[in-house]
Amino acid sequence: MTKTVTVLSGLIRPLVETRLPDWVEPRFFRSKDEALSLAPDAEIGWFDMYDKKDMAAIITAATNLKWLNSIYAGVDGMPLDLLGQRGTVVTNGAGINAITIAEYVVMGMLTVAKGYRDVVRAQERREWLMDSPGKVELFGSKALLLGYGAIGKLIEERLKAFAVDMTVVRRSPGPNTLAPDQWRAQLSNFDWVILAVPATSETDGMIGAEELAAMKPTATLINIARGSVVDQDALVAALNEKQIASAFLDVTTPEPLPADDPLWSLDNAHITMHLSGRAQDKMFVRSAQRFLENLERWHNGAAVEPRVDLTLGY
Numbered sequence: 001m002t003k004t005v006t007v008l009s010g011l012i013r014p015l016v017e018t019r020l021p022d023w024v025e026p027r028f029f030r031s032k033d034e035a036l037s038l039a040p041d042a043e044i045g046w047f048d049m050y051d052k053k054d055m056a057a058i059i060t061a062a063t064n065l066k067w068l069n070s071i072y073a074g075v076d077g078m079p080l081d082l083l084g085q086r087g088t089v090v091t092n093g094a095g096i097n098a099i100t101i102a103e104y105v106v107m108g109m110l111t112v113a114k115g116y117r118d119v120v121r122a123q124e125r126r127e128w129l130m131d132s133p134g135k136v137e138l139f140g141s142k143a144l145l146l147g148y149g150a151i152g153k154l155i156e157e158r159l160k161a162f163a164v165d166m167t168v169v170r171r172s173p174g175p176n177t178l179a180p181d182q183w184r185a186q187l188s189n190f191d192w193v194i195l196a197v198p199a200t201s202e203t204d205g206m207i208g209a210e211e212l213a214a215m216k217p218t219a220t221l222i223n224i225a226r227g228s229v230v231d232q233d234a235l236v237a238a239l240n241e242k243q244i245a246s247a248f249l250d251v252t253t254p255e256p257l258p259a260d261d262p263l264w265s266l267d268n269a270h271i272t273m274h275l276s277g278r279a280q281d282k283m284f285v286r287s288a289q290r291f292l293e294n295l296e297r298w299h300n301g302a303a304v305e306p307r308v309d310l311t312l313g314y
Contacts, residue, residue: 003024007028009029039058039062044298046068046071070090070091075313075314080308091307095151099154105155108250108272109248113134119132142164147196155194187214188214198226199226200313203228207230215244221247228253236262248272249271
């Protein structure tokens with residue numbers, strides 16, 4: 001039997017090695033150099049690395065690659081044009097961390113609504129507060145959700161349980177829905193603006209000075225997408241001038257955020273260091289299981305999923 005050379009990160013080895021089908025010839029790497037030397041032989045590759053430039057170099061070297069798998073939901077940084085030219089199928093980690101990220105959004109909203117940062121500070125001072133620093137209820141508040149993929153759907157589901165009035169931005173019409181060309185005119189209606197969009201040229205800088213000025217002065221911006229979807233200088237100015245009440249930012253530009261960045265010093269900016277997807281211990285287990293199921297599909301000529309549309313970038 002001719003075996004399919006499959007090049008995989010050593011990080012995933014303990015979860016897949018004994019479960020791989022016999023038609024797979026696995027080759028595991030532990031460094032960028034090892035990955036670069038193995039890549040040209042790979043028909044199936046799982047090349048995830050923290051440094052997106054290293055990952056792009058390995059993908060570029062994988063000239064025989066038929067299928068690229070990734071644990072990352074965002075494929076920004078990958079050479080999508082090259083993958084498209086080669087006819088490579090790409091599957092990503094969409095939905096793998098959706099549960100914990102959706103929970104992070106709820107945590108962020110409750111943290112802001114109840115002034116919980118001030119409660120924690122009071123405990124550190126051993127000061128017994130006589131009143132709550134936050135008096136907002138999620139009940140009946142209005143949220144605009146931009147991005148209706150796996151994460152967006154779970155955010156909507158969880159916030160409906162809090163009786164938050166949800167409006168979703170999506171291309172296909174439906175109840176409580178705004179089209180991509182309608183939401184900007186409605187920004188003043190919402191208490192929460194939640195960003196869960198993919199990072200593409202279309203979403204780059206989609207929240208800028210004009211959008212922030214259009215929001216309610218009592219509104220909170222929540223970004224669990226990518227730092228690039230927000231004009232960060234405009235956001236700093238808006239927070240400084242109290243144009244909006246606060247921002248809950250799991251993502252920034254750049255990452256890590258430099259110690260001297262003005263965002264750190266703003267008391268109405270909550271920065272959570274891109275931890276939302278890491279706030280669980282099941283990411284690799286779920287990814288390994290999905291990969292093994294996809295291997296079976298691949299071998300049988302069925303579609304692997306979730307498949308990235310290389311022209312859209314998600």
